[in-house]
Amino acid sequence: MKKIVLILFILLSVNLFSQNDTELKQLFEKAKASNEQSNFMPIYEDLSANHTDSYYGQLALMELAKIYILERKYSNAIKSLKMIHHQDIADKQYWLAKAYLKEDKLQLAIVSAQIFISESDDNDKIENAYFIIAEAYIQQNMYKRAFNTLETLRTSKYINNNIPLLHFKMGNCKELMGKYEDALICYKKLKKDFPYHQYSYLAEDRLFELKNDDKINVSLSNINSYRQDEPKQETEAATGEYKVYLQVGAFSSEENAVKLGKKVKQIGYDFIVFSKIKDNDQLFVVAAGPFEKDKKLKEAMKKLEKNDMKPYVIKR
DSSP: OHHHHHHHHHHHHHHHHHHHHHHHHHHHHHHHHOOOHHHHHHHHHHHHHHSTTSHHHHHHHHHHHHHHHHTTOHHHHHHHHHTOOOTTOTTHHHHHHHHHHHTTOHHHHHHHHHHHHHHOOOHHHHHHHHHHHHHHHHHTTOHHHHHHHHHHHHTSSOOSSOHHHHHHHHHHHHHHTTOHHHHHHHHHHHHHHOTTSHHHHHHHHHHHHHHHTTSOOOOGGGGTOHHHHHHHHHHHHHTTSOOEEEEEEEESOHHHHHHHHHHHHHHTOOEEEEEEEETTEEEEEEEEEEEOSHHHHHHHHHHHHHTTOOOEEEEO
């Protein structure tokens, strides 16, 4: 009799747990599907507070941490992330590294990023983790370690999405170390391989400053300088051969592309939306502009970056 009661108790407990888990999953998915913070925040807060040790309570903590990072509430993000212990949630150390870096807890940022690299198989986030480590070293004036970190990334399989940033950061490290000719090599390679990327424009600025300070002796006209090409660009744009824009996003949905375009408009710039085919899929590209003056282009780039966009130069 006791055995029967025990079996019934176990079966009832399993059923209740399964039912509760299903309800939590539904709540979490409802929050994820919502675009309104007033709708999803209460759900995440409830799941994280009242179901902390459940899988979906743990996922809610992760989502809250991401939101806190976007809102620059880094200490809140760290607190939420430290409560995550579920082994299937692999990104904890990555987001900790980002939050620690913003909190100027640089050594902790390095450690978290290193743990993430060693444990994760997410190549895109591993690539970013290397940049977090390098930036933490730079902020501690440990430029050689920063450069070595970037060199490790350069020769790894993980560098795929941020090659221009890699060259710029490597050049910046060499510059900070006082090795200006080595910095020149990095900046020149960036300008050669990615002449119209935002970091190519930043590299141009650094080369211009180094030349003006007599730290390097180089002719900017020999390294695809936009300063030398600007009159030609204006002439060509005036004839209608092409116009210069800043691409800020690409979406599978035209509606989402237009939404971002409206945000660009609110910031103060015109925009276009055009479609293109990539990997047999249609994408709707959002671009701010056009820009005919390089000064206005650079000002727009900085302003868009401050509004959490990642612009880069395109021609149409």
